[in-house]
Structures are given as structure tokens and as C-alpha cells.
Amino acid sequence: MERIPILKMGRYLLVTVQVDMHDRLAMTLQDDLTNQIVEHKARAVLIDISTLEIVDSFIGRMLANIAAMSRVLDAMTVVVGMQPSVAITLVELGLSLKGVYTALNVEKGMEFLTTSLSGEDGADAGNTG
Amino acid sequence: MAQTGTSKIPDILAKYKADILTDWTRQQLESMASRRGAMREGDITEQSTEFLNAFVEAAAGNLTDLRSEKWDAAREVLAAVSRSRAKKGFTPSETAMFVFSLKQPILTRLRAEIGDDVDAVASEGWTVNEVLDRLGLFTMEVYQKGREEVIFRQQQELMELSTPVVSLWENVLALPLIGTLDSARTQVVMESLLQAIVKSGAAIAIIDITGVPTVDTLVAQHLLKTVAAARLMGADCIISGIRPQIAQTIVHLGVDLGDVITKATLADAFALALQRSGMMVVSIKGRS
Amino acid sequence: MPVIRDELMQVRASDDIVRVRQMVRALAVELGFGLVDQTKIVTAASELARNTLDYGLGGTTLVEVLEENSRIGLRITFEDNGPGIADINLAMTDGYTSGGGLGLGLSGAKRLSNEFTIESRVGEGTRIAITRWKGR
Numbered sequence: 001m002e003r004i005p006i007l008k009m010g011r012y013l014l015v016t017v018q019v020d021m022h023d024r025l026a027m028t029l030q031d032d033l034t035n036q037i038v039e040h041k042a043r044a045v046l047i048d049i050s051t052l053e054i055v056d057s058f059i060g061r062m063l064a065n066i067a068a069m070s071r072v073l074d075a076m077t078v079v080v081g082m083q084p085s086v087a088i089t090l091v092e093l094g095l096s097l098k099g100v101y102t103a104l105n106v107e108k109g110m111e112f113l114t115t116s117l118s119g120e121d122g123a124d125a126g127n128t129g
Numbered sequence: 130m131a132q133t134g135t136s137k138i139p140d141i142l143a144k145y146k147a148d149i150l151t152d153w154t155r156q157q158l159e160s161m162a163s164r165r166g167a168m169r170e171g172d173i174t175e176q177s178t179e180f181l182n183a184f185v186e187a188a189a190g191n192l193t194d195l196r197s198e199k200w201d202a203a204r205e206v207l208a209a210v211s212r213s214r215a216k217k218g219f220t221p222s223e224t225a226m227f228v229f230s231l232k233q234p235i236l237t238r239l240r241a242e243i244g245d246d247v248d249a250v251a252s253e254g255w256t257v258n259e260v261l262d263r264l265g266l267f268t269m270e271v272y273q274k275g276r277e278e279v280i281f282r283q284q285q286e287l288m289e290l291s292t293p294v295v296s297l298w299e300n301v302l303a304l305p306l307i308g309t310l311d312s313a314r315t316q317v318v319m320e321s322l323l324q325a326i327v328k329s330g331a332a333i334a335i336i337d338i339t340g341v342p343t344v345d346t347l348v349a350q351h352l353l354k355t356v357a358a359a360r361l362m363g364a365d366c367i368i369s370g371i372r373p374q375i376a377q378t379i380v381h382l383g384v385d386l387g388d389v390i391t392k393a394t395l396a397d398a399f400a401l402a403l404q405r406s407g408m409m410v411v412s413i414k415g416r417s
Numbered sequence: 418m419p420v421i422r423d424e425l426m427q428v429r430a431s432d433d434i435v436r437v438r439q440m441v442r443a444l445a446v447e448l449g450f451g452l453v454d455q456t457k458i459v460t461a462a463s464e465l466a467r468n469t470l471d472y473g474l475g476g477t478t479l480v481e482v483l484e485e486n487s488r489i490g491l492r493i494t495f496e497d498n499g500p501g502i503a504d505i506n507l508a509m510t511d512g513y514t515s516g517g518g519l520g521l522g523l524s525g526a527k528r529l530s531n532e533f534t535i536e537s538r539v540g541e542g543t544r545i546a547i548t549r550w551k552g553r
Contacts, residue, residue, distance in 0.1 A: 083327070089453070104327065274487070
């Protein structure tokens with residue numbers, strides 16, 4: 001069955017969403033991610049949406065869900081590469097994507113994660129902040 | 130107005146087409162004497178022939194409903210004539226005369242053919258006038274639309290020219306806004322800033338409104354939307370250059386800036402941007 | 418206003434939502450809409466198609482190309498024979514903070530469009546039409 005590939009990069013997971021996702025695919029992605037965060041004890045998930053031309057409220061909710069589920073599993077989520085027209089549309093739509101960190105690209109996303117997570121080594125595992 | 134079925138006009142047009150064409154082109158050349166050189170006789174004849182053919186054919190089909198498909202070809206010829214003459218510098222009136230000057234040749238033939246029936250001449254003559262008046266006005270509309278397109282294009286170019294995005298430093302962009310902001314312009318501004326953010330990879334953008342005389346609710350909303358969009362993309366915006374009057378206006382209007390950072394001057398904003406980028410400006414002492 | 422082209426699609430499964438998006442996008446591109454305009458209308462269509470499926474229990478999407486006074490527009494009409502909306506005004510308020518769903522889709526789609534009409538009767542169904550004109 002068709003799935004979106006998840007790459008493991010050290011303690012991070014990288015997902016690149018390229019296709020116009022239908023619902024099943026989105027659900028499968030959420031499941032796969034949660035499983036892999038646990039399996040690899042990942043500290044963060046980077047979701048690259050730089051080729052996504054449409055983000056509707058369904059996709060928005062998916063991203064917010066992934067962020068929430070990751071947080072419960074003590075991992076951070078960063079969504080990177082949102083296109084300007086998508087951002088403008090989301091603002092108009094009224095979607096705020098609260099709880100989702102964003103960065104301009106994968107590189108900046110990783111910089112952000114390094115800074116954010118570096119202070120946490122040795123901190124409570126159960127502290128979800 | 131005469132019914133299409135009983136009108137003699139289509140027949141007269143078909144019968145005397147060649148003569149009407151000759152008369153008409155001669156008239157045009159005469160009235161264009163002062164503008165000779167602007168159009169060659171050959172071009173005038175060509176345009177007139179093309180239009181007259183289309184006109185005669187359309188009139189044969191449906192004389193009165195100019196919106197029907199039968200008149201599409203004639204309208205297209207007229208639109209082309211209007212545009213080409215506008216380019217050559219003809220005024221819309223001069224171009225409309227192209228159509229109006231067709232009246233006399235037709236009316237002359239009309240009177241010759243059915244002159245003895247006074248009522249018919251009056252009523253058919255009226256039809257000719259009506260049709261040609263509408264077609265003449267059509268050429269003016271085409272001209273008008275052409276001008277509007279030019280103006281629109283120039284406005285677009287002006288908008289693009291007046292919204293330069295400047296790279297102040299690595300990771301810091303500045304957008305100095307000058308002049309009044311209307312809805313259309315603010316949208317162009319918003320889009321070009323966001324595109325610049327993606328292209329440069331700068332995560333901080335300073336929107337400086339020192340040069341903006343007034344800010345109303347709509348403009349404020351647009352600015353806030355821009356900041357929100359940038360944030361969704363992963364960049365932060367600082368709004369600087371808020372003059373005391375604008376600060377008052379914003380409060381009076383009840384605009385909630387939320388957690389958008391604002392600074393009085395571009396310099397302050399730049400200092401903050403550098404700090405956030407993990408940089409600082411240090412003075413070099415002891416240089417001679 | 419004159420419709421110069423139209424296309425009717427069924428919205429019965431979630432795959433159809435993707436199809437509606439692709440159809441609207443293709444048409445918007447063909448008609449020369451700017452990128453932001455394209456994104457807005459496709460996103461609005463996606464929201465409303467999803468509503469048709471989730472709340473209308475399936476229905477149709479009619480995409481029409483309009484031409485009026487030499488401006489071009491894209492009108493998309495979503496129709497279903499579902500339960501209908503009892504309080505349209507309530508449904509149109511932003512429901513996002515209360516968990517998303519119907520509210521966000523409707524008011525959001527309205528903000529993303531130049532024109533928006535909605536008719537609904539409880540027990541009979543709903544019809545929503547959005548229009549976006551090129552260049553506005």
C-alpha cells in the first residue's frame with residue numbers, strides 16, 4: 001500500500017510530503033510516525049511541506065495532531081518549507097496551527113531543534129513543557 | 130424600426146456593395162487629409178473592405194440584434210481596426226468616424242432605391258443610423274478598454290517598483306513602505322515580502338512604515354495577516370517606524386497587534402533582529 | 418451570467434476530494450489565475466467538498482467557467498441531499514476554537530472567495546456556491 005516514506009536522521013525523523021494526500025494516506029502517515037517515534041526513540045520530527053501547494057483544514061489538523069502526539073511522546077515537531085501562497089491562504093482560512101513549530105527549510109529546522117533540544121539533555125523525560 | 134424580414138437594407142447593401150465601398154473609402158481619405166501619412170490608402174481600403182463584407186453578411190442574417198453571433202465577425206473586425214488605429218495615435222472619435230462615415234453612402238443608395246416611399250425611407254434610414262451608431266460606440270468601448278489595460282499594467286509595474294525588499298544582513302530583510310497603502314498594493318507587498326523570505330532564507334523581516342502617512346483598519350489587518358503568514362512559514366516580522374499618530378490611530382481603532390513586535394525606529398528593529406540572529410555590533414577601538 | 422464551460426463531479430468518497438482539487442486547480446491554471454488566487458480557490462473547494470462528504474453525506478460538485486463583461490470567473494457549486502443546516506448563521510461563525518469542523522470550512526471558504534451563497538433546508542439538503550474572479 002502506498003505510504004509516505006519516513007527518513008531517520010540521527011535522533012530525528014524527516015518526512016517529505018510531496019503528493020496531494022488523500023485521507024487514508026494522511027491517516028497512515030500519522031500512524032507510521034507515532035510508531036517510528038517510539039521505535040527509534042526519536043527526539044523530533046521534521047515535516048517538509050515545501051512542495052505542497054494546498055494545505056486545507058484537514059491537512060492542517062493532521063499537522064496539529066502529529067505535533068500533539070509527538071509531544072506526548074516527548075518529541076518536537078517542526079513543519080518546514082511552507083509556500084507563501086499556502087501561508088497566505090491559511091491565514092485567510094483562519095487556521096493558526098497552534099502548537100506547531102515552523103521553519104523556513106530543513107536546515108533552519110534542524111538548527112532550531114539543536115538549540116531547543118540541547119538544553120534538555122539530562123532534563124526530566126516526563127517534562128513535556 | 131423595420132422588421133428584418135421586410136427590410137430592404139440587406140438587399141440594397143448586397144446590390145450596391147462595391148459602390149458603397151468606393152464612396153466610403155473616398156470619404157475617409159478626404160476627411161483624413163490632414164492626417165495623411167498616418168494611414169496608407171491601401172490600408173484604409175483593406176480595412177473598409179473587410180468591415181463592409183462582414184457588415185453586409187451580418188445584416189443579411191440579423192439586422193437589429195447586434196449581440197447575436199451573426200455580428201461577431203463584424204465586431205472582431207471593428208475591434209481590430211480600433212486597436213490598430215489607437216496604436217497609430219488616432220483619437221477614439223476619429224476611429225468612430227470610420228463607422229459613421231459609412232452612413233452617407235448607404236443612405237444615399239437607400240433613398241435612390243425606395244425614395245418614393247417616404248415612410249419607408251424614414252424608418253429604414255433610422256435603422257441604418259441606429260445600427261451604425263451602436264457600432265461606432267463599440268469602437269469607442271474597445272479603445273477605452275485598451276486604455277484601461279495600459280493603465281492597469283502601469284499600476285502593476287509601479288506597485289512592484291515601489292515595494293523593494295532589502296537584505297540588511299544575513300538572515301534579516303527589510304521592507305521600507307512608502308506612501309499610502311491600499312488593499313491591492315498591500316497584497317502585492319505581502320506577496321513580494323513572503324517570496325523574498327523564501328528566496329533569501331532570511332528568518333527575520335522588518336516592515337518599516339515610517340513613510341506611511343496613515344494606517345486604517347484594513348491596512349492594519351493586512352499587515353497583521355502578513356506577519357501571521359510569515360510566522361506560519363517560519364519567519365518573524367518586526368514592525369518599525371510607528372509614528373505617534375499611527376500609534377494613536379491603532380489604539381483608537383481597537384486593532385490588536387497581539388504579540389507582534391514593534392519598534393519605534395528601523396535602527397532599533399535592526400538591533401533586535403541582529404540580537405535574535407545571535408549577532409551583535411561591536412566597536413573597534415584604537416584604530417587610527 | 419453566461420457559463421462558457423462546466424464540469425460535474427460526484428463527491429462520494431474521500432478520493433473524490435482530491436479529484437475536485439485537481440480539477441479546480443487545472444482549470445484555474447488554464448484560465449490564468451495567479452498563484453495565490455489558485456491556492457485560495459482550490460483550498461476553498463477542498464473545504465467545501467469535504468463538508469459535502471462529511472456533513473452532506475455525499476453529493477455533487479459543479480465547476481463552471483463564467484464570463485461577464487470580459488472578466489473570467491470560476492464558480493463551484495456543492496450540492497447534497499443530506500440533513501441540511503438548521504442554523505446557517507451559527508454554522509458560518511468560526512468554529513475553529515471549538516474543535517474545527519463545519520464552522521471553519523464555511524466561513525473560511527467564504528473568506529477565500531469573491532462571492533459566496535448558501536441555501537439549506539433541514540431534511541432536504543444544502544447547496545453552496547463560491548465564485549472567484551480572475552485578477553481580483
